Each structure stands twice: as structure tokens, then as C-alpha cells.
Amino acid sequence: MHNERIKILNTSLKRLLRRGATKQLLNIIKKTHMADLSIAFKDLSADNREKLFNLIDDLEQIGLLFSMLDENLFIEFVKNVEFNKLVDIFDHMPSDDAASLLTLLDEELSDQILSKMRKEESDNVEQLMSYGEDTAGSLMVTDFIALEEDVGAKQAIETLQNKYLDVEMPFYIYVVDEYGKLVGVSSLRQLVVVHPQKPLKEFMAKDLVTVKPYTDREEVAKLVARYDYLAVPVVDDDNKIVGIVTVDDVIDILHEAATEDMLKMAGVGEEYIEIQTILGGARIRLPWLFASFLGGVAAFFIIGGFEENLAKFTSLAAFIPVIMGMGGNIGTQSSTIVVRGIATGRINLSDFSKVVSKELAVGLILGVIYGLFIGVIARFAFAADLFALPLAFAVGLAILSSMSIAALVGSMVPLIFERLNIDPAVATGPIVTTSIDIVSVYCYFMIASLLLGL
Structure with missing residues (x-):
């Protein structure tokens, strides 16, 4: 529309x-x-x-x-x-x-x-x-409503009507003491429902959430999103309010951060494609594609190492794409969930074991379901062959191991990078997809070798 x-x-x-x-x-x-x-x-x-x-x-x-x-x-x-x-x-x-x-x-x-x-x-x-x-300082607006704590509700309303007509965010009244230090905040709703003579200090909220001018702007955005505020006060080292960061700026920050992370995870830089030059776009993507290229070369050597097995059972080759694809998909899903959680502040390093175990459990469940599906398909697709049953088991277990390991790697890698102060959005995608392709192929041929007696 x-x-x-x-x-x-x-x-x-x-x-x-x-x-x-x-x-x-x-x-x-x-x-x-x-x-x-x-x-x-x-x-x-x-x-x-x-x-x-x-x-x-x-x-x-x-x-x-x-x-x-x-x-x-x-x-x-x-x-x-x-x-x-x-x-x-x-x-x-x-x-x-x-x-x-x-x-x-x-x-x-x-x-x-x-x-x-x-x-x-x-x-x-x-x-x-x-x-x-x-920083928060570069985003804040310096037009805000600040009144002393002894001002009554009626007087505060009159001041708003006469003095603060052009304030960008008139929904909060920030309350300061005689030294100009921030001590509380009141909403307009609180102001109009109390007795006209009641001073601000008697009904203001004192549990303030504030930021410094040099606080990272994404941290500010997380605070606003967490507490559903329309604005966050910015205070100096003496706790004097110097400005506010409003929700409209926070929305822009979250949009930019989400877009930037998506572009980084895709390995195409931080700029929109429409403002990239041809050579610039190629230069940005080159190193990340090289990581995938190395993974493909490694998978080539692994498959080459099992060349004799493939010569005996050529049907093994038919299932390589689906095993690598399923592992890659769930690995990407897990890494995307974790990277987004880190970016929004919903996942911290202290949640490592909880997050990893949860994603591993999801990978195991999905691996069992899709392992059964692909095993049944393999069993009936090669029903005329003597090795149909062990092949079905091999393919099913390969899917299970591939998806489980992929979920494990996809959830662990972003958290490890975060711990090492490396941007998870930049490095996770290439590492996860490349490592999963290698591990999936290796596990598949090892399982097939054991079950088929190769």
C-alpha cells in the first residue's frame, strides 16, 4: 500500500x-x-x-x-x-x-x-x-523541560504553556535540585492527575535511567528499547542534564545497526548496494568469498580422499548437496539468531552455555526429523541394491550429525568472537558456512565408511 x-x-x-x-x-x-x-x-x-x-x-x-x-x-x-x-x-x-x-x-x-x-x-x-x-552526545537535543523540585503541579503546567511551546519532546518533565542536578522525572499524565499545589518532588519518579554524552549510541538505543522510553536524559559528570536522546533518533539507530549487521553478515560491506561503485563492491566481497573458496577447496580434498569409496558406491555422491545444504542452513539460522541477540543486548556472554545448549538441542531435534526423512527416501530410492539399508542409516546419521554440529558451531562462533572483541556480524558468516561444509562432508564419508564396510 x-x-x-x-x-x-x-x-x-x-x-x-x-x-x-x-x-x-x-x-x-x-x-x-x-x-x-x-x-x-x-x-x-x-x-x-x-x-x-x-x-x-x-x-x-x-x-x-x-x-x-x-x-x-x-x-x-x-x-x-x-x-x-x-x-x-x-x-x-x-x-x-x-x-x-x-x-x-x-x-x-x-x-x-x-x-x-x-x-x-x-x-x-x-x-x-x-x-x-x-555517541549519545552527537544525537541528543538540547531543548528539554527541566524544572526545580519544589515547583507545584499547577505552576509547572503554567510554565509549560508559557515557556516550553517549541520543545521537541514535551512528554517528560525532568526535575532538578537547587544545584541543577537531575533528581527525578515526571510524565505529563502524572502532572495533571495530582493536586495542583503538590510539588514535583513528591510524585516524581526517582529511579532514573541516564546516559553520558560519550555513551555509545547503540547502548542508548538498547536502553530505550528495553524500558520503552520516549526519551533518555543525557547527563554530564556532575549529573546535570545537558540534553535528551529521543525515540525517533533511536529508531534510526536500530534501523542502521540492523542493516549494517545484515550487510556485514552477507559479506558485502556496510553500504547499501545502490551507493557502492562496481570496483568497491567487488573489493569488499572478495575476502569473504575467498573464505568460502578455501572451504570449497578443503571439501574437494576431503571428497578426493574418499574417491575409492565413491567409485564403489556412486550413490553416496547424490546426497552430498542435501547434507551440506541442511547443515549450512541451520548453521546460518543459529548464527543469525545469536548475532541479533548480541546486537540488541538480549544475549550476553554470561548466557553462553544456555544459548549453545538450546541451539544444540534444536539442531538435534531437527536432525532426527530430517535424518528420518532422508533415510526413508534413500531406502526406497535404492531399494533394489543390497546396501540400501546401511546407506539409509549412513545418510540419516550424516544429516543428524551435520545439523547438530552446525547448530553448535553457529551459536558458539558469534559468542566467541564477541568475547575476543571481534565484530560477530563481520566474521561469523564466512567462518560458520565454511567450517560446516567441511565438517558435514567429512562426517558423512566417515559414517558411510563405517556402516558400509568400506
Whole structure:
């Protein structure tokens, strides 16, 4: 449904831009969310982008559009935006979005924009830009509601109505003591259900979850996901609140982290394929494919070592693909589950034995089921041969051993890499698939040799 809506929006914009139908275009801009418009913006020609951009007169909406564009498209497009207008746009943009976008621009242009922005806005943005790219400080917004603990509920509501109209996240009131240190938090719901004269300190929540400006942003995302907060306060070393990280930024972090891990596990780098060059894509994939290549060579030598067995029982070769495939699939499943668990904080190193034993049990159960299936198939497929029964047992046990070992390896390897401070998402895929292919083939021929008397 959403893709269909975007397709209709694209078609409408192109047609109206071609006709110069300004009134209809303004009506579409007014009714369309900038998230949808940013997608359509990408598919327009450079001339049509400029025409559409010039029709948007709300600077806050333009700032939202900029923050949702692909990085490369944003960098390319702002080159053609008049400088003073660019300054006005950044002046009306949330400080965290402004800081994030300014870091993408040339340092000279970024400094020029900051020097022309309003003093208060530029100070906030420069403060955020001073923090590391992957820290809570670079994500936080400095507009938040902080009131002293002796303020009554009625007075707090009046302050919100008069002073905090433009705050991005008005759902929490952070409570500070006389020294400005964070001591509690209250939701708007708590504020309106208590007696008007009751001070904040008597009904605020004191069990606070806070982060430092230099806390890794993925740790912040895990906290928000774990506690279902709309925002997390950022405090300095003196426990004074300096900003908040809001849930919309956390969603972006989780999306980026999940995408990055998926691309890493696939061995295709950290960038989307549409922004990779041909040579860049080949260079990134080369080392991981080489790991698979080595595994294939090793499997070749193992199979070659059992050449005499294959010559006597050619039917053994028929089951190699299914044994390697089933082992590879369950190994990939187990490793994906564990890598995701590590990334989201649901699995820790202390869970090693629990996670590994659980995945091993799953592998054993599935190995028994599919071992029986493939054993029955082997028994009836070669029913005319004298060795049909031992072959069925050999294939069935090979599937069982392959899937069990694959589940074991798939769950252990990410945890071991995590313990060694190696990114599990990067190294797990090639190691797991390569080792499982080798082990599966070896176990298969060893079992077949024993049962068939080779």
C-alpha cells in the first residue's frame, strides 16, 4: 500500500511539474509528509528537484526533508541552494539534525553556516558536533523541560504553556535540585492527575535511567528499547542534564545497526548496494568469498580422499548437496539468531552455555526429523541394491550429525568472537558456512565408511 502511494505521488509530481501546475503542487506539498516527499524527491530530475524545493516555503519542513534525504543526495543538492536560505533552514532545524547534516558538508561551508546562524542555535549545534559520531552526545537535543523540585503541579503546567511551546519532546518533565542536578522525572499524565499545589518532588519518579554524552549510541538505543522510553536524559559528570536522546533518533539507530549487521553478515560491506561503485563492491566481497573458496577447496580434498569409496558406491555422491545444504542452513539460522541477540543486548556472554545448549538441542531435534526423512527416501530410492539399508542409516546419521554440529558451531562462533572483541556480524558468516561444509562432508564419508564396510 505504501509503495503504491509513493508511486502515485511520483507520477503526480512529475506530471504537475511538467505542466507547471503550481497551485496543485502546493496542495500536494501541504498534504504530503516529508518522509514520503523525500523518497519521491530522489526519483526526480535535478531541474524538477529544484522546482519542487523552491515551492516549499516552510523552513522547518525543508529541514525535515533534508534530514530524510540520502546523504549523497543531500550533499549534492545543497550545493545549489542559496547560502542565506541555507543558513535560515539550519536555524529552524532541530539541533541534533543540524549537527548531523553539517558534519556531512565541507568543513569550510559548515563553518560559514555556523558563523551566520543565530548565536544560541550555533552554540548548541557546535556542542553536539564536538562529540564523537557514534555517541549519545552527537544525537541528543538540547531543548528539554527541566524544572526545580519544589515547583507545584499547577505552576509547572503554567510554565509549560508559557515557556516550553517549541520543545521537541514535551512528554517528560525532568526535575532538578537547587544545584541543577537531575533528581527525578515526571510524565505529563502524572502532572495533571495530582493536586495542583503538590510539588514535583513528591510524585516524581526517582529511579532514573541516564546516559553520558560519550555513551555509545547503540547502548542508548538498547536502553530505550528495553524500558520503552520516549526519551533518555543525557547527563554530564556532575549529573546535570545537558540534553535528551529521543525515540525517533533511536529508531534510526536500530534501523542502521540492523542493516549494517545484515550487510556485514552477507559479506558485502556496510553500504547499501545502490551507493557502492562496481570496483568497491567487488573489493569488499572478495575476502569473504575467498573464505568460502578455501572451504570449497578443503571439501574437494576431503571428497578426493574418499574417491575409492565413491567409485564403489556412486550413490553416496547424490546426497552430498542435501547434507551440506541442511547443515549450512541451520548453521546460518543459529548464527543469525545469536548475532541479533548480541546486537540488541538480549544475549550476553554470561548466557553462553544456555544459548549453545538450546541451539544444540534444536539442531538435534531437527536432525532426527530430517535424518528420518532422508533415510526413508534413500531406502526406497535404492531399494533394489543390497546396501540400501546401511546407506539409509549412513545418510540419516550424516544429516543428524551435520545439523547438530552446525547448530553448535553457529551459536558458539558469534559468542566467541564477541568475547575476543571481534565484530560477530563481520566474521561469523564466512567462518560458520565454511567450517560446516567441511565438517558435514567429512562426517558423512566417515559414517558411510563405517556402516558400509568400506
